[in-house]
Amino acid sequence: MNRFEAFNFKGKRALIRVDFNVPLNSAFEITDTSRIDAALPTLQKILADGGSVVLMSHLGRPKEGPEEKYSLKYLIPYLSKVTGTPVKFADDCVSEAAFQLSSTLRAGEVLLLNNLRFYKEETKGDRDFAAKLSQHGDVYVNDAFGTAHRAHASTTIVAQFFAEENKMFGMLLGREIEHMDKVLKNSKRPFTAILGGAKVSGKIQIIENLLTRADTLVVGGGMMFSFIKAMGGEVGNSLVEDEFLELAQKTLQKAKEQGVKLYIPGDAIVADAFDNNAGIKEVAASAIAPGWMGLDIGVKSRNEIREIIMASKTILWNGPMGVFEMENFSHGTRFVAEAIAEATEKGAFSLIGGGDSVAAINKYHLADKVSYVSTGGGAMLEYMEGRVLPGIAAIRGE
Numbered sequence: 001m002n003r004f005e006a007f008n009f010k011g012k013r014a015l016i017r018v019d020f021n022v023p024l025n026s027a028f029e030i031t032d033t034s035r036i037d038a039a040l041p042t043l044q045k046i047l048a049d050g051g052s053v054v055l056m057s058h059l060g061r062p063k064e065g066p067e068e069k070y071s072l073k074y075l076i077p078y079l080s081k082v083t084g085t086p087v088k089f090a091d092d093c094v095s096e097a098a099f100q101l102s103s104t105l106r107a108g109e110v111l112l113l114n115n116l117r118f119y120k121e122e123t124k125g126d127r128d129f130a131a132k133l134s135q136h137g138d139v140y141v142n143d144a145f146g147t148a149h150r151a152h153a154s155t156t157i158v159a160q161f162f163a164e165e166n167k168m169f170g171m172l173l174g175r176e177i178e179h180m181d182k183v184l185k186n187s188k189r190p191f192t193a194i195l196g197g198a199k200v201s202g203k204i205q206i207i208e209n210l211l212t213r214a215d216t217l218v219v220g221g222g223m224m225f226s227f228i229k230a231m232g233g234e235v236g237n238s239l240v241e242d243e244f245l246e247l248a249q250k251t252l253q254k255a256k257e258q259g260v261k262l263y264i265p266g267d268a269i270v271a272d273a274f275d276n277n278a279g280i281k282e283v284a285a286s287a288i289a290p291g292w293m294g295l296d297i298g299v300k301s302r303n304e305i306r307e308i309i310m311a312s313k314t315i316l317w318n319g320p321m322g323v324f325e326m327e328n329f330s331h332g333t334r335f336v337a338e339a340i341a342e343a344t345e346k347g348a349f350s351l352i353g354g355g356d357s358v359a360a361i362n363k364y365h366l367a368d369k370v371s372y373v374s375t376g377g378g379a380m381l382e383y384m385e386g387r388v389l390p391g392i393a394a395i396r397g398e
Helices: 034-049 072-083 096-103 120-124 127-134 157-161 171-184 204-210 224-230 242-258 299-310 331-345 355-363 378-384 390-396
Strands: 013-017 052-056 088-090 110-113 139-142 167-169 191-195 216-219 261-263 267-271 280-284 293-297 314-318 349-352
Touching: 013 034, 034 052, 034 072, 034 171, 072 088, 072 110, 088 096, 096 110, 120 127, 127 157, 139 157, 139 390, 157 390, 167 171, 167 390, 171 314, 171 349, 171 378, 191 204, 191 299, 204 216, 204 242, 204 378, 216 299, 224 242, 224 293, 242 261, 261 299, 267 299, 293 299, 293 331, 299 331, 314 331, 314 378, 331 349, 331 355, 349 355
Parallel strands: 013 052, 013 139, 052 110, 088 110, 139 167, 191 216, 191 314, 216 261, 314 349
Antiparallel strands: 267 280, 267 293
8 A cells, every 4th residue: 555645754854766767968958857747746745744855766777887977967957946946966876975965954855866877786686785775764765667677776675674664655656556456457347458569579478468357459560460470361571470470379269268359450551661651552451462561550440449449448558550650650559549538538547558659649649638648668568467566566565
């Protein structure tokens, strides 16, 4: 249970694991502040209670110790602006100077520790390193869902050094779990899962888990062609993982046995090159000629998927229907996004997760038209696969 909102942080130093792995341009300016913005409600609650905040995060993938371009100091101007207080900075996350700063924090003050990954001990889940980090706070708050699937020192191991009542999920991570559980454990029927993207290999565990939960599973994107070939169709030069054809056949059989409708698009927009300006035509998805490749779902399939979506009470969408980065092959993805938004308006619960799906929802300005957009990426996928995430288990005591 998330204790965060009921907890009174007055007089407490809250050590918060955030995901501030934000993109920076060549002038070290933040180009997308959404990850910082998502953590603000957690920070604001603690500061409003009369607590102080110690922030820890990673940025990028430094190879050998500290690298100037991966310093978190570049986040200070924006953080100071949105928190309304001058943010203090520790140039090293476990130095004596850092401990001096955190131990003297006053109510309402914010300290940002430098990049955790300047230490290899972070990603190794080193217990001694985690013990040092724990000295920065009286309370541990994990609000970094994007790293909850990693058993790193700051996301998992550090929780061991706090009593049960003093470790908790922040508001962002708490919402992520709440909404994912609403889909996986408490879904209203009919429940439709829409999976897209390039490869079957990256989604097979999600498919297997959803086959025990969903009423309808829609498979689009490049991964649909592995299923079509497994059913004996001709897919031309479309993306196919031949080593997964047998597994695709077994998945089709398993869906049939469990009474799950597995929908594979029957038509496709094909091109004679992987290029927005290539020759284009619409054909049956199982009759694609050599030299042609499927890059989007066809019009008939779009309308059939829309009917499925509009009849659903719970909708999970992970992965685009085609190469939506190219305008000529973006129509299927946009059509599905708009149908999900329409179904949500009529009362369905919709969860959008995975980088490309989130990018599509944002591209078409529909983020506020769906129920929830997950920030989790890989963590969200692993949770949907039915795995126990170390960062979540560390708080729940699993």
